[in-house]
Amino acid sequence: MTWFRNILQITSFKSSFNQKHTYPSSQIIYTTRFFIRNFTSESFQTTPSPSSSPSVSNTITSxxxxxxxxxxxxxxxxxxxxxxxxxxxxxxxxxxxxxxxxxxxxxxxxxxxxxxxxxxxxxxxxxxxxxxxxxxxxxxxxxxxxxxxxxxxxxxxxxxxxxxxxxxxxxxxxxxxxxxxxxxxxxxxxEASTFGIKGVKEHAIFLREVSHAQEIRRKLLLNLMLSDVPGISKEEKSRLLHCVVIGGGPTGVEFSGELSDFIKKDVHERYAHVKDYIHVTLIEANEILSSFDVRLREYATKQLTKSGVRLVHGVVKEVQPQKIILNDGTEVPYGLLVWSTGVGxxxxxxxxxxxxxxxxxxxxxxxxxxxxxxxxxxxxxxxxxxxxxxxxxxxxx
Amino acid sequence: MTWFRNILQITSFKSSFNQKHTYPSSQIIYTTRFFIRNFTSESFQTTPSPSSSPSVSNTITSxxxxxxxxxxxxxxxxxxxxxxxxxxxxxxxxxxxxxxxxxxxxxxxxxxxxxxxxxxxxxxxxxxxxxxxxxxxxxxxxxxxxxxxxxxxxxxxxxxxxxxxxxxxxxxxxxxxxxxxxxxxxxxxxEASTFGIKGVKEHAIFLREVSHAQEIRRKLLLNLMLSDVPGISKEEKSRLLHCVVIGGGPTGVEFSGELSDFIKKDVHERYAHVKDYIHVTLIEANEILSSFDVRLREYATKQLTKSGVRLVHGVVKEVQPQKIILNDGTEVPYGLLVWSTGVGxxxxxxxxxxxxxxxxxxxxxxxxxxxxxxxxxxxxxxxxxxxxxxxxxxxxx
The missing domain is CATH 3.50.50.100 (FAD/NAD(P)-binding domain)
Incomplete structure (x- = not known):
């Protein structure tokens, strides 16, 4: 009758569906739990949008x-x-x-x-x-x-x-x-400032939310793997693995430093086939860390340069899917573009x-x-x- | 001249773009690094798709x-x-x-x-x-x-x-x-078996990849938060927080158990406003863990029932966006649907x-x-x- 007792637990849906269960206190030891919602960083909107849900009392009076x-x-x-x-x-x-x-x-x-x-x-x-x-x-x-x-x-x-x-x-x-x-x-x-520059919202990644950081990591690893595929030209490898950071504020400088550490340590160990193609460029219209003390600016400049980050003075005019165009007409091909030019x-x-x-x-x-x-x-x-x-x-x- | 030295590092893009840098060995201590690519679990495809990339030598001979x-x-x-x-x-x-x-x-x-x-x-x-x-x-x-x-x-x-x-x-x-x-x-x-049942691929989530687990967590938390919004009817709350698992194999049973533990511990602590609305139902056409020894089946059945999981005997006929229709015509509203009925x-x-x-x-x-x-x-x-x-x-x- 073991079989029968077992089957008895599998009641028909209709009879069990409205049944209430009590939850005994758990004896299980839990590991750390932590929940992060990865919403896109939708900003507060102002234009109301119509909505409907027949099963929900959805009037604005609720x-x-x-x-x-x-x-x-x-x-x-x-x-x-x-x-x-x-x-x-x-x-x-x-x-x-x-x-x-x-x-x-x-x-x-x-x-x-x-x-x-x-x-x-x-x-x-x-x-x-x-x-x-x-x-x-x-x-x-x-x-x-x-x-x-x-x-x-x-x-x-x-x-x-x-x-x-x-x-x-x-x-x-x-x-x-x-x-x-x-x-x-x-x-x-x-909100992140784009100064109305064409293509920024479409092709660049900001760095203000966890979802942005996830997208940057995803794209960086994807480019590392794609650049290793047979038949990719050297130019395309260099483009895919060119990480460009726009904005020399604290976020841009910090991210550039992290990226160069990542290249020195992880890329050399785990993506050895393409390690010579990856580079980081930081583009800033003025000085990096301009609101900081001059000694800090000097130190940051020295450390970044030592780490292999190219510091470039330039103003972005337009962002296209695979390249940036600067005000002086220079074209900068990129595989990853991070935009960090302050907020408005x-x-x-x-x-x-x-x-x-x-x-x-x-x-x-x-x-x-x-x-x-x-x-x-x-x-x-x-x-x-x-x-x-x-x-x-x-x-x- | 500090200012001047500082500016000197910010060279023009053209002169620095082709410059090579050496990477000194890092002295920084790294915390654990671990990279997971969250690709969608695209299966191996068989129909070739045309592709083009002007900058890539993209012939099939490469x-x-x-x-x-x-x-x-x-x-x-x-x-x-x-x-x-x-x-x-x-x-x-x-x-x-x-x-x-x-x-x-x-x-x-x-x-x-x-x-x-x-x-x-x-x-x-x-x-x-x-x-x-x-x-x-x-x-x-x-x-x-x-x-x-x-x-x-x-x-x-x-x-x-x-x-x-x-x-x-x-x-x-x-x-x-x-x-x-x-x-x-x-x-x-x-690949996950759907037995050709309409709506499974569109509305259910499988549990075979990390991306599936992420999607389940995302949806579970989203539903917990949405069900707390003012104006939501009791029926809609119950639907949003009804987690249905199809398939009583090891994966379905394990997931149902984890979910009931989550409800007992975390939902009661962190989502106390809606804790009485959340339920788990496991639907299986035959017996749960049918390939296991009868004592294990009995034990699993007892534990799941004790944890508040409703075990239901039924065969799914169709999956719609907010409800499942069983072969006997029963309609089962759901907020989260996990499909785990084996592979083909x-x-x-x-x-x-x-x-x-x-x-x-x-x-x-x-x-x-x-x-x-x-x-x-x-x-x-x-x-x-x-x-x-x-x-x-x-x-x-």
Whole structure:
């Protein structure tokens, strides 16, 4: 009857489908678990898109209603970067409910992102889930993380409109909802600057998100393998293995250094057939690390040159699929192109009606601390300030 | 003059572009480096596709010519699975040159793949680069790894035709080349069986490659986050968080167990808002683990049921984007669908003209050892044999 007992467990679908099961506490020892969502770094959008989902109550009236007097005030944080995460970590969740709205469910430790492109660090080492930064978001009844883009702010009604990020899933259409806020913190970050140069968005890879680092690693390894295939000309090998970095700021310099270390160590060991073809070029319009002290600039220049990175003075005019064209007409063939020329205001910030500087950034005046949360309603955060900037006070950030 | 010295390093592009640099030996201590290419698990294809690349000598005549009498004989291995990797690891590279052709640059430790879907293990823990399994491939002058699909075998000329895998890179068209072999080892593996059921390839996820595990993890986390959004009905939450596994073999059972552990531990801790909506259902047409001893089957059934996995007896008729239809007409809504119903012969194997059994697999007779490499020219490898099967001897594998 062993067979029969065994079969009994395999009940028919209809009878078991609505059955509830209890989950006994697990005795299994878990290894470290860490979850990173690899969303494309979609920025906050401003134009609402129509959505439909028959099985979902998808009217814009659905969402989180205004808090009642006997409830904790709700702090809504837009963004999951340095500033937003620092704020959420420091918030007293006995006093406030926290709602984070972001298209990314983790914070990225950006200074080490360049190291992940070549495997010095693993991707998971530079990302921290929001739920671990502020655990109340995972468990407290009034605190949430919503994987969504903010589509608009209604400062009169004290509410924001959001649309879910469905990451290209065909079976889940995006849908809209609103969130009423008591305090709104805008920490949605900036966007990579392309200066309107043709072809940058299509052919270059930025270095601001984990997904960018993954794409760089993927392309680098693909090019290393493709260049080893029989019949590839020397010119094509050199092109495939020419890694070009545009922008001599901290990110570009750090990445160039990591890449040259990778070449010296890993390429020579593991891709010995093509090791003489791979090169790194860093193109900068002015000086590298121009905002740093001159001794640091000198040191970086010396180290990069010593490592085999070619430092080139030039301004990019256009980016084509296999080559860059500089302002002086020089053509630079490339296999991997990383674009790191600083940031500018995002489309979301540009589209909001709150006061902005001529450059399109918010105008603020004084820098408050987290305690100022009591006095104001809307706050802006910048990643290197680590403090709250109350709305409408005159200082461009 | 510090400024001037600094600028001097930033030479104009033209003068520095052809300059050679030497790479001094690095003093930097490296953390563990490990590279996994996340190609989609493209199987070996048989229909050649036209390709063009103006800068590449891309005629089918390019490739590796036949070895000369004073050169080491060339062993060409098709595939980078268990069998191919075991062979390459054991080959004496003082006697043979090794050339591996595969669309995947790593071997996957498949028994632990299910654990990576929920983060019990990291993806890199179940993948080993080919260059580490057989280091000669990275360094020896006549040994190579080619990231390519085999498109055909010419047994008369002793050569194979290949096409590079470019992984969707727009700037690198695929190109063709040929490889002459002295010994050819066919270890290209099988393909996931769908039994021709409509919608499986479009909507279900297999569990045979690292990229599949990544897609499962991505979708699981996406559904967990989407189900927490305000305005989602209870039915939609239940659908999004219903994980259905088709096939009660070792992979399906292992994955169901991992998933239920994940729910008990991580979902209850980190996604507490939706923890009551997530369920796992395992659908099997016969018995789970049918090829195992009855005591093992009983134990697995008991453990799965105890963990909250619903075991369902049923045959899938059709898969739609949000629901499965069983043969008895039952509709099973799902948010995540994992398909694990065994394997069948690949298109590549079907298209070759070597003798096959009625089921489409190769016919072989005796099982040789690696030493038989001296006697035969073409060999077939199956992952659970770990030995060479000389061509044309009558035993279906």
């Amino acid at each position: 969402g989180l209603e205004p808090t009642k007097p006997n409830e904790k005030p709700r702090v809504v944080v837009l963004g999951s970067g340095w500033a937003g995460c620092r704020l959420m970590k420091g918030l007293d969740t006995n006093i406030y409910d926290v709602v984070c709205v972001s298209p990314r469910n983790h914070m990225v430790f950006t200074p080490l992102l360049a190291s992940t492109c070549v495997g010095t660090l693993e991707f998971r080492s530079v990302a921290e889930p929001i739920g671990r930064i502020q655990p109340a978001i995972s468990t407290a009844p009034g605190s949430y993380f919503f994987l969504a883009n903010c589509k608009g702010i209604d400062t009169d009604k004290h509410e924001i409109k959001c649309e879910t990020v469905t990451d290209g899933a065909d079976s889940v259409p995006p849908w809209n909802f609103k969130i009423a806020y008591d305090k709104l913190v805008i920490a949605s970050g900036a 205001p995002s489309n979301f910030i540009k589209a909001t009606e709150l006061p902005k500087s001529p450059g399109g950034r918010y105008i603020l005046h004084s820098i408050g601390l987290v305690t100022t949360l009591k006095l104001h309603t809307i706050f802006f955060l910048k990643c290197n300030v680590h403090a709250l900037l109350p709305h409408k006070e005159g200082l461009p950030i | 490739g590796l010519e036949p070895t000369k009498p004073n050169e080491k004989p060339r062993v060409v291995v098709l595939g980078s699975g268990w069998a191919g990797c075991r062979l390459m690891k054991g080959l004496d590279t003082n006697i043979y040159d090794v050339v591996c052709v595969s669309p995947r640059n790593h071997m996957v430790f498949t028994p632990l793949l299910a654990s990576t879907c929920v983060g019990t293990l990291e993806f890199r823990s179940v993948a080993e680069p080919i260059g580490r399994i057989q280091p000669a491939i990275s360094t020896a002058p006549g040994s190579y790894f080619f990231l390519a699909n085999c498109k055909g075998i010419d047994t008369d000329k002793h050569e194979i035709k290949c096409e590079t895998v470019t992984d969707g890179a727009d700037s690198v068209p695929p190109w063709n080349f040929k490889i002459a072999y002295d010994k050819l080892v066919i270890a290209s593996g099988a 012969p690949s298109n590549f194997i079907k298209a070759t003209e070597l003798p096959k059994s009625p089921g489409g697999r190769y016919i072989l007779h005796s099982i040789g050892l690696v030493t038989t490499l001296k006697l035969h020219t073409i060999f077939f490898l199956k992952c659970n044999v770990h030995a060479l099967l000389p061509h044309k001897e009558g035993l279906p594998i």
